[in-house]
Amino acid sequence: MGAVNCRRCNLEAETREHLFRDCPTTKETWETLDMVESAPDESMGYNDWVGNFFEYNSMSQCRKFVCALWGIWSFRNKLIHENETKTGAQIAEFVSNYLRELDGVKQPIPDRCASKNRWEAPARTFWRINFNAAFNKQNSESCSGLVIRNDKAEVLCSKTIFNKNIPTAFAAEALACYQAILLELQLDLRDVEIEGDARTVIKKLQENGEDRSEIAAYTKDSKEMALRYRHCIFQFLHREANEVSHRIAHEGMKNKENTYLMNRFPLGVESAMMADRRRTEMAHEQRR
Known part of the structure; x- marks a missing residue:
């Protein structure tokens, strides 16, 4: 049985590479987060792509990268199970707000x-x-x-x-x-x-x-x-x-x-x- 097409764009099979990197909605997410370089080579496999990013980027960028992957996956599941659709920009906003929440927790209590x-x-x-x-x-x-x-x-x-x-x-x-x-x-x-x-x-x-x-x-x-x-x-x-x-x-x-x-x-x-x-x-x- 072949792979199921992407639930967002229905253009290609929903591989890990497509879901987290190549889907138009995902690309919009990376662009809004100012992380276009996160998807540089569409021929690169998922594991190599993730490993390459961690090797050549700062800790703060890696933190944003991981949160973005989580956000993309979470809203993919919401689309399937709750029929909730989000644009790439909305996913990026969610990720940014979540990171601000984490930063706020680390601030000293007044x-x-x-x-x-x-x-x-x-x-x-x-x-x-x-x-x-x-x-x-x-x-x-x-x-x-x-x-x-x-x-x-x-x-x-x-x-x-x-x-x-x-x-x-x-x-x-x-x-x-x-x-x-x-x-x-x-x-x-x-x-x-x-x-x-x-x-x-x-x-x-x-x-x-x-x-x-x-x-x-x-x-x-x-x-x-x-x-x-x-x-x-x-x-x-x-x-x-x-x-x-x-x-x-x-x-x-x-x-x-x-x-x-x-x-x-x-x-x-x-x-x-x-x-x-x-x-x-x-x-x-x-x-x-």
Whole structure:
């Protein structure tokens, strides 16, 4: 049986050389990325072509090259399975945005997003809500774990929200953050801190620029809701400092249920909650 023709152009058999180098859509991708030299010799086999590129180009160019190959392959699959068509320029834009995302993750976190290794209670007039998301990739399900505490580490509210049709863990974290903001608005709290261990989600909410990632809709809605508070601060903390909301999320995922507890928290969270409470009490004693 002969090779199937290219799903994009239908001009030639879909070999690796054609898909990643010779297809008109792919050529447009390389041109838009200013990497025309990536396809210099159509007689060269795929392995030789890739090896030759890595041998004679810089690390940054090789990085872009690999991301472009991934983007070309991903959108080829979307065309087949979801009938989603992209031009070469659109694929190139996706690759460029993805590389900017990676560069952003490597940037040092500003002081206002300074990381924390242990949970600390908020200032006296503020409420702190911590969020986390458990994610089941196989079933495209997530569970958001939320907990609101005051300056004495006393629990105002804890909540789990079971979500379906969630495409990625990244989206699950962004949704959990959005639901955290919404919960505090529903409780009519005015001075709040939103805290989670989803570094990129927090960073996007602190920045003024337009978000073009897969969570752009969540970022936009979260920023708009944050304006309804008197004070709303987004903070990043390390995973180990976010143990309470992490456990709440995973308890909710295990039971696949929504819960809403006032002045209480779910079973299985006691030890982490009490550890935060003891540290808070010790900190208050030291300040006296």
